[in-house]
Amino acid sequence: MLSFFALSINICSSSTSHKTLNEYKIKILRYTTLFAKVYTKKVTNHMILMKRTTLAILINASLFSAVAGTSFASLAKQQEETDNKSKQLEVIQITARKRVENAQEVPIAVTALQGDALNAYNSAGMDIRFMNAKIPSLSIESSFGRAFPRFYIRGLGNSDFDLNASQPVSLVIDDVVQENAILKGFPVFDVARVEVLRGPQGTLFGRNTPAGLVKFDTVKPSQEFEGYASVSYGSRGAIDMEGAVGGALSDNISTRVSLLWQDKDPYIDNRAPGLEAKDQLGGYTEQAARIQFLYEGNDFTGLLNYHTRDLDGTPIVFRANAIKAGSNDLVDGYEHDVMFQDGAARASIEGQSQGASLKLEWEFESYTVTSISAWESAEILAHGDVDGGYGASFLPDFMGPGFIPFSSETADGIPDQDQLTxxxxxxxxxxxxxxxxxxxxxxxxxxxIENFSYDSLSSPAGQLNGYAIQHQDTTAWAVFGAVDYTLTDALKVTAGLRYSDDEKDFSADREISPFGAPPLRIQRSVSDNHVSWDLSATYKVNGNVNWYSRVANSFRAPSLQGRIVFGDEVTVADTETVTSFETGIKSDVLNGQGRVNVSIFYYTMDDQQLTAVGGNDNSNRLLNADKTIGYGFEVDSEWVLTDELNATFNISYNNTELDDSSLAVAVCAQCTVTNPTTLVDGQTFALLDGNSLPHAPEWISNATLRYSKALGEGNFFAYGDISYRSEINLFLYESIEFEGKALLESGLRAGYLWAQGDKEYEVSAFVRNLFDEQQAIGAVDFNNNTALVNEERYVGAEFKVRFF
Incomplete structure (x- = not known):
């Protein structure tokens, strides 16, 4: 390149040449064109992902300025501006308010997860729980494993494990609400962006959004042919394969097909005496697919989406007396790949779901009309050894590990679920x-919903001794509206209103009781309506800083609970309502190389729906707290540190407190309760006034660092992250054993990325839970100190190809 530059200068400056200046220019142009072709080909084949060096830019600027008469200084200045712009953070476009907007200009506390961060977090065949503690004020847990995630935002969630449990955090995938918790567990693949909206979202999204909303947008079809395929292999024989391909079928129709296949071998040995088995639990096979067709006319688009999922595996492992008495430590000698269960041979989880949606959109001169019709359906059966051990107290020679008051082996299933929206x-x-x-x-x-109970100690083992079935029909409708008005160039206000009507008809039938109780049938109906509203304002302080304030109200409709295999009661929780106040600053700093968003909030919730899980038996009981108070702050930031180094940092503080002097629940069988207690009909109850909510950490923080360096004919990259959540109460009451410890998890992903022809290749290695931090993240309290423990360290490697 340098010799070519010197040649062009020599030709132009030679005083002995007999050619005219125009001929010189023509010759230079030919050389330049030839060089451009060679250089472009080389870039296409080998250096697509590398930045052009400053020297190369200056040389090309010289060549073209000589031909076109443009000044070198002018081009250098333009390049400097381009370089500065390339160092800036990208503008994040979101659809949090059902129109495309700049995230920095929306009067909502919202975080978007996409690109490298989304890819790194979702490594290792993770399910949707990979988002836990990765976003301010968001935590996710499950006692079913991959099938039944429970979301918490700003401390508000629902720890209920019943398949009929409603949640105050709504999940929306491709504009369709996923109401049942089983639908919320759909695998995450070929996703373009995740948006987490914190605070009530009752105006535009409606029922069951008093805490917030998690919104997934998958990659949509386009006229351009492109796709990807990836395969990874990791710890315990885990394989994760996924891919997508899409392109034009005609001038107006395009399609995209996305596939996922995940498999992990069973690896947990059963060491219960007489029931020893190697590699009995811990495995799964998951398959999912999505196909989309997009029609694009002049002023009309239509998007058809069909998706399906099939899960066949074993549930999360219950570990009897894994929590050391008098502490919240795991017992000495705890081994993640060992358990002791008399029901492990029958433990399984099988689930299928499918759905379809049709989104039609008409673009007029001043209006857009959108119609979204959707159907979702799911089936599941989860069978597990809930006491987590073997034997029982009345068999002194066959019991463990630790003291097992009685055996508990149950299954819960959804044979039929259909949702139309x-x-x-x-x-x-x-x-x-x-x-x-x-x-x-x-x-x-x-x-x-079907509930089953089994006798682990029968002969033959595992005979059915309890059965109940529930039916629930839910209908709801709403009308809503929102108005945006720009008062001045700097001030914009928004007001929203929604009227909702909700009705549930419920019946529960117990046909077999493990205690010999007679058959029982209970019917209940509940209904309510509510007006949700919000009012917000955004003030543009300057070109880089926006200040917003928002007050919002939302609700969760009445809930019913009818696990009557072990009891005779169907409980009802009345409507809960929340009013939230928040204000915040959204700012771009350091000439666009930094972004800092800060929010402060306070909310009061009336009649919060709570679930007394366990306590005296393997059942749930719904109740309402008079008032719940929450407040805190959130900081969300991104930084371009250098051309090669990017970072993010976020932190949130959430304080939640129950305000109800009469609220009490039954306590654990063997733990050390620290709340004040009272006796009710001879049974110990804990008084909850002043307690924080379960699974509501005060602190959540996450930091990431991404390094990228041109190397050879491609790019080396490394991505590290670390997340922290503080202590949590696993139940409504407080106890020493069931206070979940603070959890610190980190991950690392490093690899090499290069291009060849019309393909990009990536090879990487990764590790999740780098320091193998393991502790109780869930528990069973009605029998013994049974623990559910987080995933162990996972190490793997991935190969990925993208094609265009």
């Missing part, structure tokens, strides 16, 4: 100060 909305696209959207929404769900 329809949304229709009108969105204005005016160029003036006023814009609005209005819409209607309809929801219908038919749900059947």
């Amino acid at each position: 329809q949304e229709l909305r009108l969105l204005s696209n005016f160029d003036d100060a006023l814009n609005y959207q209005v819409g209607v929404f309809y929801f219908d769900e038919k749900l059947t």
Whole structure:
């Protein structure tokens, strides 16, 4: 390149040449064109992902300025501006308010997860729980493993393990609400972006959003042919394969097919005496697929989405007396690949789901009309040894590990679930100060749940000794609207309103009781309506700083609980309502190389729906707390440190407190309760006034660091992250054993990325839970100090190819 530059200068400056200046220019142009072709080909084949060096940029600027008469200084200045812009953070576009907007200009505390961070967190065949503690104020846990995630935002969630449990955090995938918790466990693959909206979202998204919303947007079809395929192999023989391909079928129709296959060998040995088995639990096979068709006309688009999932595996392992008495430590000698169960041979989890949606959108001169019709269906059966051990106290020569008061082996299933939703909305696209959207929404769900109990100690073992079936029909509808008005160039206000009507018809039938109780049938119906609202304002302090304030109200409709295999009661929780106040600053700093968003919030919740899980038996009981108070702050930041180094840091503080002097629940069988207690009919109850909510850590923090360096004909990269959540109460009451320890987990992903022809290749190695931090993240309290423990360290490698 340097010799070519010297040649061009020599040709131009030679005083002995007999050619005209125009001929010189023509010759230079030919050389330049030839060089450009060679250089472009080389870049295409070998250096697509590398930045052009400053020297190369200056040389090319010289060549073209000589031909075109442009000054070198002018081009250098333009390049400097380009370089500065390349160092800036990208603008994040979100659809949190059902229109495409800059995340920095939306009066909502929202975090978007995409790109490298999403890829790194989702390594190792993780399910949706990979998001736990990765976003301010968000935590996720499950006592079913991959199938039944429970979300918590700003301390608000639901620890209920019943398949009919409602949650105050809503999950929306491709504009369709996933109501049942089984639907929320759909695998994460070929996803473009995740948005987490903190605080009530009752105006635009409606029922069951008093805590917030998690929104997934998958990659959509396009006219461009492109796709990817990846395969990874990791600890315990885990294999993760996924891929997608899409492109044009015609000038107006495009498609995209996305596939996922995950498999992990069983690796947990059973050492219960007389029941020894190697590699009995811990494995799974999961398959999922999504196919989409997109039609694009002049002013009309239609998107058809079909998706399906199949899970066949074993549930999360219950570990009897794994928590050391008088502490919250795991017992000495704990081994993650060892358990002691008399029901392990029958433990399994099988689930299938499928769904389809049709999104139609008409673009008019000043309006957009959108219709979203969707159907979701799921089936599941999860069977587990809940006491987590073998034998029982009345068999002194066959019991362990530790003291097992009685054997508990159960299964819960959904043989049939169907959900239909329809949304229709009108969105204005005016160029003036006023814009609005209005819409209607309809929801219908038919749900059947089966509860089973088994005798682990029968002969033959595992005979059915309890059975009940529940049916619930839910219908809900709503009308909603929101108005945006620009008062001045700096001040914009938004107001929203939604009327919702909700009705549930429920029946529970117990046919077999493990205690010999007679058959029982209970029917209940509940209904309510509510007006949700919000009011917010955004003030542009300057071109880089926006200040917002928001007050919002939302609700969760009445809930029913009917696990009557072990009891005779169907409990009802009345409607809960929340009013939230928040304010915050969203700022771009350091000439666009940094982004810092800060929010402060305070909320009060009336009649919060709570679940007394366990306590005196393997059942759940719904109740309402008079008032719950929460407050805290969130900091979310991104930084471009150098051309090669990017970082993020976030931290949140959440304080939650129950305010109800009469609220009490039954306590554990063997733990050390630290709450004040009282006797009710001879049974010990803990008084909950002043307690924080379960699974509500005060502190959540996450930091990431990404390094990228041009190396050879590609890029070396390394991505590290570390996340922290503080102590949590595993139940509504407080106890020494069931205070979950603070959890610190970290991960690392490093690899090499290069291009060849029309393909990009990536090879990487990764590790999750780098320091193998293991502790109780869930528990069973009605029998013994049974623990559910987080995943062990996972190490793997991945190969990925992208094609265009």
